[in-house]
Amino acid sequence: METAEAMQKRRSIRKYTDEPVSKEDLDFLMHCAMSGPSAVNRRPWDFYIVTDPKVLEELRKASRYTNIVSPCAIVVCGNLSRALPMQLSEFWVQDCSAATENILLGAVSIGLGTVWCGIHPQKNAVKKVSAALNLSTKQIPLNIIFVGHPDQVFEPRDQYEEKRIHWVE
Numbered sequence: 001m002e003t004a005e006a007m008q009k010r011r012s013i014r015k016y017t018d019e020p021v022s023k024e025d026l027d028f029l030m031h032c033a034m035s036g037p038s039a040v041n042r043r044p045w046d047f048y049i050v051t052d053p054k055v056l057e058e059l060r061k062a063s064r065y066t067n068i069v070s071p072c073a074i075v076v077c078g079n080l081s082r083a084l085p086m087q088l089s090e091f092w093v094q095d096c097s098a099a100t101e102n103i104l105l106g107a108v109s110i111g112l113g114t115v116w117c118g119i120h121p122q123k124n125a126v127k128k129v130s131a132a133l134n135l136s137t138k139q140i141p142l143n144i145i146f147v148g149h150p151d152q153v154f155e156p157r158d159q160y161e162e163k164r165i166h167w168v169e
């Protein structure tokens with residue numbers, strides 16, 4: 001699948017079949033994630049791949065917007081012990097967001113569905129996800145990506161808005 005086609009096909013999927021996501025597909029998604037760019041190539045990320053039903057249930061309770069039933073979830077965390085120093089450390093959010101989008105697009109290309117559910121900077125949700133995964137204080141969960149075989153279908157969508165573009169020539 002062409003990358004541009006995957007971009008337009010990608011939609012947030014909030015209903016999944018029971019079919020598990022294969023280890024091979026999850027490996028592929030991790031390769032997609034880690035080929036993303038990061039500031040000074042620090043790659044300050046950790047990925048938790050969760051299929052344990054009890055932990056998935058805890059993740060669902062992270063916030064009122066994360067109650068999504070799927071056979072798998074990937075939690076993308078920034079690891080501050082590998083982030084850049086001082087105020088540059090905040091680049092971890094952009095680094096992990098790039099990895100996240102790569103996972104979303106990679107998933108589309110192999111017929112999987114995903115939904116990106118934001119965790120950081122919601123303090124309460126960060127606390128709940130950190131507890132569910134036993135994270136260290138250096139690890140900050142940026143999001144939960146619920147992953148699975150889609151049980152709903154959306155048409156590809158183009159949200160192009162010319163007025164948002166500012167040409168400086």
Ligand SMILES: Cc1cc2nc3c(=O)[nH]c(=O)nc-3n(C[C@H](O)[C@H](O)[C@H](O)COP(=O)(O)O)c2cc1C
Pocket residue numbers: 010011012013014065066115116117118
């Ligand atoms: C930073 C971020 C946080 C999001 N958090 C949630 C969330 O907590 N729960 C949810 O169901 N969707 C969440 N979404 C998905 C958005 O609601 C969705 O991308 C948006 O409505 C556009 O729809 P689409 O993804 O189908 O194009 C989030 C998306 C982003 C980028």
